[in-house]
C-alpha cells in the first residue's frame with residue numbers, strides 16, 4: 001500500500017464529478033498526493049492508503065459503476081481508510097433531512113458495514129432540467145422536486161478538510 005489518496009466518483013451529468021474535484025483540490029492543497037478519477041477508470045487500489053468514494057443518487061440508488069466498484073474492491077477498501085458520499089438532494093435545508101434520513105443506499109449497506117468507512121455523508125446536488133432526458137424530466141415534474149444547483153461548496157470543503165486533517169495526523 002502506497003501513500004496516495006484516491007477520490008473516485010460516479011456521475012451521470014457532471015455534478016458529482018465537480019464535487020469530487022473540489023474534494024481532491026482541498027486534499028492536494030493540504031499536501032496529500034491525490035488522484036481524482038471516474039470510478040470505472042480505477043484499476044488498482046495499491047497506490048492508495050485512503051479512498052473517498054462518491055456517487056450521484058438516482059431513485060435512491062448509487063450509479064451502477066460505483067456499486068460495481070464497491071463490490072469488486074470490498075477487501076481492498078476494508079484495508080484502507082474510506083469515506084463515502086452521495087450527491088443528490090435538491091432544495092434548501094439539511095441534505096439528509098431533505099431525504100428523510102436517507103444516507104446511503106440500503107442495498108450496499110452490508111458492504112459499507114464491512115468496509116467500516118470513517119464517514120458517510122450526503123451533499124446537495126445539481127438538478128438541471130436542461131440536461132435530463134424525457135423520462136427523467138417527467139419524474140422530476142411528477143414529484144415536484146425543486147430544480148437547480150444546490151451544491152454547498154462550504155459543506156464540501158469542510159468535509160474534505162476534516163479528511164485531510166485525519167489523514168495528516170497519521171503520517
Ligand SMILES: Cc1cc2nc3c(=O)[nH]c(=O)nc-3n(C[C@H](O)[C@H](O)[C@H](O)COP(=O)(O)O)c2cc1C
Nearest residue numbers: 011012013014015016056057059060088089125126
Ligand atoms: C430521475 C432522477 C432521480 C433522482 N433521484 C434522486 C434520489 O433518489 N435522491 C437524491 O438525493 N437525488 C436524486 N436525484 C438528483 C440527482 O442525484 C442530482 O441531480 C445529482 O446532483 C446529479 O448528479 P450527477 O450530475 O453527478 O449525475 C435524482 C435526479 C433525477 C433526474
